Amino acid sequence: MAGKRISRQTLLFDPPPVLEAAGAVGGKRELEGPLRDSFDLVTSDTRFGQKSWEKAETQMQQLALQAALDKASLRPENVDMAFGGDLLNQCISTSFGMRDAGIPFFGLYGACSTMAEGLTLAAMAVCGGFAGRAAAITSSHFASAERQYRFPLVYGGQRTTTSQWTVTGSGCALVTSGAPGPRITAATVGRVVDWGIRDANNMGAAMAPAAYDTIVRHLEDRGMRPGDFDAILTGDLGYVGRTIVEELFRRDGMSLEGVYNDCGTMIYDRERQDVQAGGSGCGCSAVVLCGHVYRQLLLGRCRRVLLCGSGALLSTVSTQQGESIPGICHAVSIELEGS
Amino acid sequence: MAGKRISRQTLLFDPPPVLEAAGAVGGKRELEGPLRDSFDLVTSDTRFGQKSWEKAETQMQQLALQAALDKASLRPENVDMAFGGDLLNQCISTSFGMRDAGIPFFGLYGACSTMAEGLTLAAMAVCGGFAGRAAAITSSHFASAERQYRFPLVYGGQRTTTSQWTVTGSGCALVTSGAPGPRITAATVGRVVDWGIRDANNMGAAMAPAAYDTIVRHLEDRGMRPGDFDAILTGDLGYVGRTIVEELFRRDGMSLEGVYNDCGTMIYDRERQDVQAGGSGCGCSAVVLCGHVYRQLLLGRCRRVLLCGSGALLSTVSTQQGESIPGICHAVSIELEGS
Numbered sequence: 001m002a003g004k005r006i007s008r009q010t011l012l013f014d015p016p017p018v019l020e021a022a023g024a025v026g027g028k029r030e031l032e033g034p035l036r037d038s039f040d041l042v043t044s045d046t047r048f049g050q051k052s053w054e055k056a057e058t059q060m061q062q063l064a065l066q067a068a069l070d071k072a073s074l075r076p077e078n079v080d081m082a083f084g085g086d087l088l089n090q091c092i093s094t095s096f097g098m099r100d101a102g103i104p105f106f107g108l109y110g111a112c113s114t115m116a117e118g119l120t121l122a123a124m125a126v127c128g129g130f131a132g133r134a135a136a137i138t139s140s141h142f143a144s145a146e147r148q149y150r151f152p153l154v155y156g157g158q159r160t161t162t163s164q165w166t167v168t169g170s171g172c173a174l175v176t177s178g179a180p181g182p183r184i185t186a187a188t189v190g191r192v193v194d195w196g197i198r199d200a201n202n203m204g205a206a207m208a209p210a211a212y213d214t215i216v217r218h219l220e221d222r223g224m225r226p227g228d229f230d231a232i233l234t235g236d237l238g239y240v241g242r243t244i245v246e247e248l249f250r251r252d253g254m255s256l257e258g259v260y261n262d263c264g265t266m267i268y269d270r271e272r273q274d275v276q277a278g279g280s281g282c283g284c285s286a287v288v289l290c291g292h293v294y295r296q297l298l299l300g301r302c303r304r305v306l307l308c309g310s311g312a313l314l315s316t317v318s319t320q321q322g323e324s325i326p327g328i329c330h331a332v333s334i335e336l337e338g339s
Numbered sequence: 340m341a342g343k344r345i346s347r348q349t350l351l352f353d354p355p356p357v358l359e360a361a362g363a364v365g366g367k368r369e370l371e372g373p374l375r376d377s378f379d380l381v382t383s384d385t386r387f388g389q390k391s392w393e394k395a396e397t398q399m400q401q402l403a404l405q406a407a408l409d410k411a412s413l414r415p416e417n418v419d420m421a422f423g424g425d426l427l428n429q430c431i432s433t434s435f436g437m438r439d440a441g442i443p444f445f446g447l448y449g450a451c452s453t454m455a456e457g458l459t460l461a462a463m464a465v466c467g468g469f470a471g472r473a474a475a476i477t478s479s480h481f482a483s484a485e486r487q488y489r490f491p492l493v494y495g496g497q498r499t500t501t502s503q504w505t506v507t508g509s510g511c512a513l514v515t516s517g518a519p520g521p522r523i524t525a526a527t528v529g530r531v532v533d534w535g536i537r538d539a540n541n542m543g544a545a546m547a548p549a550a551y552d553t554i555v556r557h558l559e560d561r562g563m564r565p566g567d568f569d570a571i572l573t574g575d576l577g578y579v580g581r582t583i584v585e586e587l588f589r590r591d592g593m594s595l596e597g598v599y600n601d602c603g604t605m606i607y608d609r610e611r612q613d614v615q616a617g618g619s620g621c622g623c624s625a626v627v628l629c630g631h632v633y634r635q636l637l638l639g640r641c642r643r644v645l646l647c648g649s650g651a652l653l654s655t656v657s658t659q660q661g662e663s664i665p666g667i668c669h670a671v672s673i674e675l676e677g678s
Contacts, residue, residue, distance in 0.1 A: 003468035008419050009443045011469050052660050080347050081528060088654065089428040091448045095531060095652035099665045104348045104528035106456060107652070107667070109430045109448040117445060121460070128467025129342035130350050148656075189420060189443035192434060313434035313446070315427065317487075321391050326438045328446070 003127060009188050009214075010221035016183035017126040019334060020133070020174045021074075023067025024291030025060045026283075027168030029142070029275075033268045038291035039169075040067040046143060046168055053144040054088060060170035060283075061086075061097035061139045064290070068135070068172040076101040079174065081125050083118035084137035085109050086282050087166075088148060093139050103135065112207075112236045113190065114138040115171060115286040116309025116330040120187040122175040123332070132176065139170035140281030149200075149316060162202040164238045164280035167267060171286025173294075182297040186333040188218040192313065194326040200319045204241025204264075204277055207310040210327030211237060212248040215308055218331045226259045230302045233293070234329070235285030235309040236264040238278030263288035285309050293334075303339040307332045342466060348527050348553075349560035355522035356465040358673060359472070359513045360413075362406025363630035364399045365622075366507030368481070368614075372607045377630035378508075379406035385482060385507055392483040393427060399509035399622075400425075400436035400478045403629070407474070407511040415440040418513065420464050422457035423476035424448050425621050426505075427487060432478050442474065451546075451575045452529065453477040454510060454625040455648025455669040459526040461514040462671070471515065478509035479620030488539075488655060501541040503577045503619035506606060510625025512633075521636040525672040527557040531652065533665040539658045543580025543603075543616055546649040549666035550576060551587045554647055557670045565598045569641045572632065573668070574624030574648040575603035577617030602627035624648050632673075642678040646671045 004012040024039045031042040041063055048056040048063075061084070069075060082101070085108035086093040098105045110117035118136030125131040143153060145166040151157040175184065193210035211234045219225065226232060226249070237245060242262040249256050263285045264278035289307055296302040310329045319325075343351040363378045370381035380402055387395040387402070400423070408414060421440070424447035425432040437444045449456035457475030464470040482492060484505040490496040514523065532549035550573045558564065565571060565588070576584060581601040588595050602624045603617035628646055635641040649668045658664075 005419070005469065005471070054656055054660065080344070085448055089656065090426075090450065090652065090654035092652070092654045092657045095665055095667075096657065096662065099531040099533050102530050104530055105667065106460065106528065107448040107450075109424055109446040111429065111446075121445065124467060124469050125463065128463060128469065130344060130463050130467065132344070189445065191441050191443055192438040194438050313429065313431070315429035315431045317393055317428065318431045318435065321393065323435065326434055328434075328444065
């Protein structure tokens, strides 16, 4: 057996699959942010040359896949399986993005946890011998998300201080075996966690309990402490959710100081960019992982990272029907050899 | 390695995981159809005691999971991983259904191919040693689907002859190893196929090319002919799509006669029930597999089945933006030992 379950939720991959290459694409606001240099492609044209924001999102996914393939000198035919999804109804960015690539495809819906979910499944597929090479891909777009989940942009609605800014971006990671590169050593599969938050403009608070649940499980199952990682990164809790996670760990007598951060707080400059509680969306953790974090790993500036993709599993209908917001979080451990 | 890839798309599972138990739940129209006796629970209350159709769909998933667990004398804690999704925006039926179960959860979006997609991933998880037992679960509901994709029911819009009737139902299958029962021996992972159909009221035609593509791939990769199966079942092509698949095979000089059928044509009585081109929806292939087909396998009346879950990867937005309808189809081979 290639997979080793050390608990109901936590898997060890042995031998660990390798993060062979990664591509990250971003839009105008991401170009203006502190991580601008970590993208393979950023543009101030948020339509990416397309006629609609939805088609722009498809285009971003195709560009992110191409960027990852180019770095490993590969073609779509060299990828045996793709795991991908997005935030749009019926995940059309991904389905239409995959139409041209022709890669055998598993569609996912994990809300903003999709990159971590896809990476976990890609690692399972490669480690289990079901794919020689697998891709994890996702995207989000500020304008298509606002239109679908909130208000038309031209309406100019005021945003609350706890609301988050959907990242315009797409990330694609290629996972294989027997290549050099950072390795996916373990993963913890998340459960749906709901602490009763009902404010759809405070997704960070809704997702924080799921992130806490999964991080605790991962650490306990592997007998590790936060300091064993160079970085523990949640996907898109933003400033509000990050604070909640820190407080939950403090309550447990554990400090995350110097180790923990959130991709949604890393991608924008809070002082200069008006993004309320930080970034969010499937693209948030995807571009931070496939851009900034992957580069840090390749440079050896960071040797052991726990990516904790967090997703809020609501819809406008569930909110209108008075439901609270369930969250989920999948954690993927990425390490350099000998860490 | 537990997985054996015989092509880029086709996997053999060795040893094959077992379909340990299955649960099927249906609504009023399903109760009136020819497969009524194969459900574990059917009710004429299409709200399933809930306040909304969306909550009814969540309730159906919980009942299908419970039915499957009961048959194997199991509890949710005995399931290590669930793979599930549905047709509603952001897949809320499944996310909310999984909230109480607490099972580590991978959310899927494969449109109506979700049961075959989930079964493939559950088989990979069990065969690869990543889960001791995995569940595949999905649902659809006529009323929630009409509201979301088409018109309010009270509007009383006229339906075209090629339109299909979304099945109100949920199916759940439990996959494990080392138990008696029908075995998942192989699977073919689908690619996105688009032959340019633009009529959102003719999903059967849109999905048929993907089904044809995957069935041909599966047969060729395993060196089999249609007659090697007792039944090749597409998920929900209905009468129109089924005819197209038959014609495509006829063009290739291959007959599907006596072997091929479509779950969407099996679930309703076309003469007595006014369902236009047949049944559709995630729940269609799910309840036919978890109800009728699973019973036929247990009784030995059928020994080798190829379930080909077909999905139309469109959204109302993609149609409004003039896009054609991409399709996908995943095939799962289920066989009795010694077949």
